Amino acid sequence: MKKMETKFRCNCPFTTALDILGDKWMLVIVKQMLMENKQTFKDFTESDEGIATNILTTKLKQLEAFGIITKTKLPNNNKSNIYLLTEKGLAMTPIIVELGVWSDNHLRDFNPNIVNEGGIELLRRDKAEFTRVVEQQYREKLATIATTGLF
Amino acid sequence: MKKMETKFRCNCPFTTALDILGDKWMLVIVKQMLMENKQTFKDFTESDEGIATNILTTKLKQLEAFGIITKTKLPNNNKSNIYLLTEKGLAMTPIIVELGVWSDNHLRDFNPNIVNEGGIELLRRDKAEFTRVVEQQYREKLATIATTGLF
DNA sequence: ATTTTTGCTTGCATAACACAAGTAATAAAA
DNA sequence: TTTTATTACTTGTGTTATGCAAGCAAAAAT
Secondary structure, three states: OOOOOOOOOOOOHHHHHHHHOOOOOOOHHHHHHHHHHHOOOHHOOOOOOOOOOOHHHHHHHHHHHHOOOEEOOOOOOOOOOEEEOEEEEEEEEHHHHHHHHHHHHHOOOOOOOOOOOHHHHHHHOOOOHHHHHHHHHHHHHHHHHHHHOOO | OOOOOOOOOOHHHHHHHHHHHHHOOOOHHHHHHHHHOOOOOOHOOOOOOOOOOHHHHHHHHHHOOOOOEEEOOOOOOOOOEEEEEEEHHHHHHHHHHHHHHHHHHHHHOOOOOOEEEEEEEEHOHHHHHHHHHHHHHHHHHHHHHHHHHOO
């Protein structure tokens, strides 16, 4: 890999966030972990979005470097690596939720195939509750893993 | 310009939003319009982020094509083009606000130079109020332009 | 009439991403 | 225990996105 160093364009907090997240894949991967239970390399490669394996490797390394995810090999020695969101990663939920709200309201003219499943009714009815539920479910998953060591 | 057609990776609303906004510049430009009063080609080229003029041209066209901004030439025949956010563009405020919150909380280790000005205290104290104020100020600006035809 | 400003375009370099193939380590199957 | 399959990558090669410098026409300022 050539370049892991991130250059920050300026000292604006918004732009700094986009220096890290402003690309085609970072937020998509976090979304997949948060709402689609993706946690292994294979899980990500099999997703609808269809990320290339070399890009996935790069992005997972970046997410880990920024403390957004962790890479773990399990005690019950599975060979698979398990990728999990950290608290910093979980704190990105509101960003993703707002992207979903805006998309739901304004992007159907451009992509008429946008699905209405996956709890989008709750997202429309109560955004804050949707966010809470998503975060809580992920925390429960983390707790289960911590307790049982299983997936 | 070669390719204006946007390919959507899948039917996920979140991913569809990122098919449009998931790059290095789209959200930065909207932020500049919303919070830094940028509205002319020159304004954008002179910003801290330092976008190249060819990229700026491309991105402004995309934002216009997606109905996020409008391009206007003023009645009091200025030669400058004026770029303004539409309602769809204004509706992106919560996305940008959440990026700012996350950045403020989690990115200072990576970019220690992140500034604390620009109403970030309000952002910390009352996120919803911050969002409301930003949107309202922009609407007032739009109203002034509509009334007086001046900038 | 001349100069400056604005909003671009063009050409060329590098970085990001896409696609196909290959590989080492583990694990499951025979 | 040898074979086969799976997982998590790497490598090679192309295409798209972005960066940088220069140029340019139309309007505006001088």
